[in-house]
Amino acid sequence: MEDSMFISQSKYAKGLVKKFGLEKSSHKKTLAATHVKLTKDGQGEDVDQSLYRSMIGSLLYLTTSRPDITFAVGVCARYQSAPKASHLLQVKRIIKYINSTSDYGILYTHDTNSSLVGYCDVDWAGDVIEQKCPQLNEMPGKNNMNRVENVIANLTALMAQQVTNTTTRD
Incomplete structure (x- = not known):
């Protein structure tokens, strides 16, 4: 394919998974369970805000070459001011999905x-x-x-x- 360009951040994606200690976790085929809807979760357990923001920031950087994760990361980013355990669980699922799809990217073709x-x-x-x-x-x-x-x-x-x-x- 001489008239095409493939953009991938596979090295960054693998490093992200390793950074948050999820490289040995089970791989996920989807970004989120279809029955789960994230909400503010006022009754949920608080989690480390700086860890959550670090995860979100790393994922947002990855969205430049991974449009498949953009919506899910954007939804999780809404809860950075008061992240709960349910939000962290969803972010970890996204990272597990990235672990199994780290070679994904964008293929631009001139056609x-x-x-x-x-x-x-x-x-x-x-x-x-x-x-x-x-x-x-x-x-x-x-x-x-x-x-x-x-x-x-x-x-x-x-x-x-x-x-x-x-x-x-x-």
Whole structure:
């Protein structure tokens, strides 16, 4: 593939797993259990805030080449001010997932026959707090659209911007 570029942070990912002592933990095939919804968990046990923030910061850096973890890390990042044991458990699960997928990355190809495909999560990714998808904000001037049309418009604009940024670097 001479017209492609693969970006991976596998060395960083393996170091992250080792840094937090989870290299010998069981591997996870998914980022989160489908039945778990993170909340503020006011009754939960407090955990070390500096450890939690360190984990989140390391994961946020990794999201630059791992869009598959972006949403889950973003949800966990919401609870940095008062992390509970349930939040730490979820962050550790993400790190265990990274342990089994450390070689994942992004493949950019230069292809004239590209197609844009968008997906919409009907329950807004299970966001029980705000009931919206935080990665996709309302576009200005599109107030007359319904939510699904808005998501599609946002995805199209984001993908067009990404394609423009990628092609201008060549």
